[in-house]
Amino acid sequence: MMLPASGGSTIARLRNVGRTFGTDPAVHALVDVSLDIAAGAWLSIVGPSGSGKSTLLNIMGLLDRPTSGSYTLDDVDVSRLTGSERAAKRAADIGFVFQAFHLLPYRTAVENVMLADLYSGGSRHDRRARAAAALESVGLADRLEHVPSKLSGGEMQRVAIARAVYTNPRLLLCDEPTGNLDRVSGEVVLEVIGSMHDTGLTIVMITHDDEVAAHAQRRLRIVDGRLGGPP
Amino acid sequence: MTGRRRHRLSFIDLAGEVLAGLLARPGRTALTVLGTVIGLAALVATVGLSQTAGNRIVGRFDELAATEIRISSRPPASEGEDTSIPWDAPARMQSLNGVVTAASVSTVDTGGALVSTSPVRDPARRTDLNLSVLAASPTLFDTVHARLLVGRYFDEQHSRRAERVALLGATAAERLGVASLDELSAVRIGDELFLVAGIVGTVDRQFDILGAVVIPEGTARSLYHLAQPETVIVETRIGANALIAKQARPALRPDNPSVLEVAVPAEPRRVRDAVQSDLNLLFVVLGLVALVVGAIGIANVTLVSVMERTGEIGLRRSLGATKVHIATQFLLESSTMGLIGGILGAAIGTSVIVSVALVQTWTPVLNLAVPFAAPVVGALIGLLAGLFPALRAASLEPVEALRSTT
Numbered sequence: 001m002m003l004p005a006s007g008g009s010t011i012a013r014l015r016n017v018g019r020t021f022g023t024d025p026a027v028h029a030l031v032d033v034s035l036d037i038a039a040g041a042w043l044s045i046v047g048p049s050g051s052g053k054s055t056l057l058n059i060m061g062l063l064d065r066p067t068s069g070s071y072t073l074d075d076v077d078v079s080r081l082t083g084s085e086r087a088a089k090r091a092a093d094i095g096f097v098f099q100a101f102h103l104l105p106y107r108t109a110v111e112n113v114m115l116a117d118l119y120s121g122g123s124r125h126d127r128r129a130r131a132a133a134a135l136e137s138v139g140l141a142d143r144l145e146h147v148p149s150k151l152s153g154g155e156m157q158r159v160a161i162a163r164a165v166y167t168n169p170r171l172l173l174c175d176e177p178t179g180n181l182d183r184v185s186g187e188v189v190l191e192v193i194g195s196m197h198d199t200g201l202t203i204v205m206i207t208h209d210d211e212v213a214a215h216a217q218r219r220l221r222i223v224d225g226r227l228g229g230p231p
Numbered sequence: 232m233t234g235r236r237r238h239r240l241s242f243i244d245l246a247g248e249v250l251a252g253l254l255a256r257p258g259r260t261a262l263t264v265l266g267t268v269i270g271l272a273a274l275v276a277t278v279g280l281s282q283t284a285g286n287r288i289v290g291r292f293d294e295l296a297a298t299e300i301r302i303s304s305r306p307p308a309s310e311g312e313d314t315s316i317p318w319d320a321p322a323r324m325q326s327l328n329g330v331v332t333a334a335s336v337s338t339v340d341t342g343g344a345l346v347s348t349s350p351v352r353d354p355a356r357r358t359d360l361n362l363s364v365l366a367a368s369p370t371l372f373d374t375v376h377a378r379l380l381v382g383r384y385f386d387e388q389h390s391r392r393a394e395r396v397a398l399l400g401a402t403a404a405e406r407l408g409v410a411s412l413d414e415l416s417a418v419r420i421g422d423e424l425f426l427v428a429g430i431v432g433t434v435d436r437q438f439d440i441l442g443a444v445v446i447p448e449g450t451a452r453s454l455y456h457l458a459q460p461e462t463v464i465v466e467t468r469i470g471a472n473a474l475i476a477k478q479a480r481p482a483l484r485p486d487n488p489s490v491l492e493v494a495v496p497a498e499p500r501r502v503r504d505a506v507q508s509d510l511n512l513l514f515v516v517l518g519l520v521a522l523v524v525g526a527i528g529i530a531n532v533t534l535v536s537v538m539e540r541t542g543e544i545g546l547r548r549s550l551g552a553t554k555v556h557i558a559t560q561f562l563l564e565s566s567t568m569g570l571i572g573g574i575l576g577a578a579i580g581t582s583v584i585v586s587v588a589l590v591q592t593w594t595p596v597l598n599l600a601v602p603f604a605a606p607v608v609g610a611l612i613g614l615l616a617g618l619f620p621a622l623r624a625a626s627l628e629p630v631e632a633l634r635s636t637t
């Protein structure tokens with residue numbers, strides 16, 4: 001089925017994307033998914049555990065390749081790209097926020113944010129200042145030199161968001177960003193994601209929680225690897 | 232639109248990541264490096280110590296033995312054959328180009344006379360000793376590098392006038408109970424009284440001088456009917472040994488060179504090599520074993536580190552790191568551990584050489600290339616050890632790696 005973009009130019013375009021794992025038995029994690037993501041949109045995809053949300057997000061983030069169909073990112077057919085070209089595109093165009101935060105334990109908040117610059121080729125001389133600004137934009141101006149073990153879960157996720165947006169990506173992909181957080185911290189994180197959307201960033205967020213999904217502008221449902229209409 | 236942006240991990244950034252990785256667990260890094268430190272320290276010390284010991288042997292042996300030849304008469308082949316060495320042998324040898332000094336020395340047959348210090352025989356004090364008496368040309372003391380404790384040497388005059396003067400070797404003087412020339416200025420050989428001119432403290436060759444009474448050749452000829460010099464000792468310039476050995480016989484006996492025998496000391500290199508290989512083998516084996524253990528240690532810890540940091544590897548891939556970036560980081564971590572091991576090993580090994588040399592009062596000798604090669608070898612070992620873990624890290628699928636919650 002075909003879901004048109006809600007308006008404006010299209011950043012990402014999936015056509016009949018399928019992803020099958022293994023052979024005996026084959027797991028069809030994604031089946032015939034077609035989707036357009038408009039520039040500046042905040043899209044949430046909601047579905048139960050095991051419905052294929054992470055698989056879809058990993059394909060959109062160039063961490064995984066579909067077994068069928070096509071994926072176009074900024075008018076580039078990414079299925080033609082080599083591994084290192086895809087890595088370069090991840091560095092330049094994609095920001096990830098994971099459920100498990102994935103902060104390096106021995107680095108301070110600002111150092112964790114700066115890590116993103118290593119592979120995206122940002123200039124070194126203002127790196128720390130830009131990282132500090134990114135942390136400020138998620139409300140952590142007073143946590144720059146804290147290591148992750150000295151931060152709350154919500155703060156850790158906000159550091160991860162700062163790291164993801166720090167390189168000015170085209171697309172921010174959030175995989176269950178509040179999955180490890182209590183309700184209050186989750187609300188704060190969703191507010192931060194909302195503020196990123198307000199700056200014009202295109203966001204795709206997946207979650208199993210309808211209430212969380214409700215924060216997004218546009219919502220889609222996924223069941224058994226098939227994308228459906230708004231819930 | 233995003234253009235083709237530079238996608239290259241700068242070396243400074245990479246070095247920063249490597250350093251941060253190693254310093255995250257400094258204790259573990261230190262322990263991992265230990266094996267390489269021990270291995271390379273052992274190897275550096277072994278090479279240096281054998282060079283130092285070898286140099287000591289060469290220093291003494293080369294300089295003295297390789298510049299020395301001895302000439303003596305062979306036993307007469309037929310009755311009445313004249314096999315004697317001429318009395319002016321030292322002078323003849325010294326006229327040869329390449330000779331530093333030459334001397335003749337002979338054992339004097341005193342007919343069993345004992346040596347004593349007391350001018351008058353005192354049956355209550357037995358100081359009569361059976362010391363050997365040597366007759367020497369005055370040049371002997373130069374030729375053997377003698378150093379006096381007290382007094383002076385005898386000279387050409389004493390020999391020509393057959394004066395009764397003697398020098399005592401340090402051991403002989405000690406046995407006779409002579410410490411200085413003040414309390415005693417004469418020794419008695421049998422019934423003959425000799426003035427003691429001096430005491431020889433040390434020599435570098437012909438060590439029997441130290442236990443003997445040395446009298447001038449002229450004196451021995453007139454008093455004990457010494458017929459001919461027994462041995463001629465020649466000190467040559469370095470490298471002139473073989474040449475002088477060839478020229479000696481025609482120089483001393485142009486009429487019949489074959490009656491003389493020339494002795495040249497054995498090649499010093501063989502002695503040095505024997506000592507070196509003895510010393511080396513054990514430590515080289517120990518050093519290599521420690522290196523292998525060190526390499527396995529680095530490989531093991533790097534592999535553990537890769538597994539512990541699976542999540543981090545996934546994150547870096549999501550941030551845009553390529554497989555090559557990941558592999559390079561872990562390779563550089565393991566190489567750095569090897570490099571540190573090499574630097575510490577070189578420092579410790581060199582200190583061991585210097586300490587041993589100090590204790591033994593040797594001159595420490597070490598080929599400069601060795602301490603500089605150690606860090607290179609260490610880094611290469613680290614690189615090799617990191618190869619497998621780095622490939623493991625690079626081959627991790629980003630999605631799989633991210634599933635790990637570390």
Ligand SMILES: Nc1ncnc2c1ncn2[C@@H]1O[C@H](COP(=O)(O)OP(=O)(O)O)[C@@H](O)[C@H]1O
Binds near residue numbers: 021028054
């Ligand atoms: N590497 C894999 N190998 C086999 N099956 C997989 C793999 N990854 C995901 N799956 C399967 O694909 C389906 C979708 O997984 P996933 O996208 O992680 O779901 P969600 O994120 O919605 O919980 C699940 O049935 C899961 O077991």
Ligand SMILES: [Mg+2]
Binds near residue numbers: 053054055
């Ligand atoms: Mg998931």
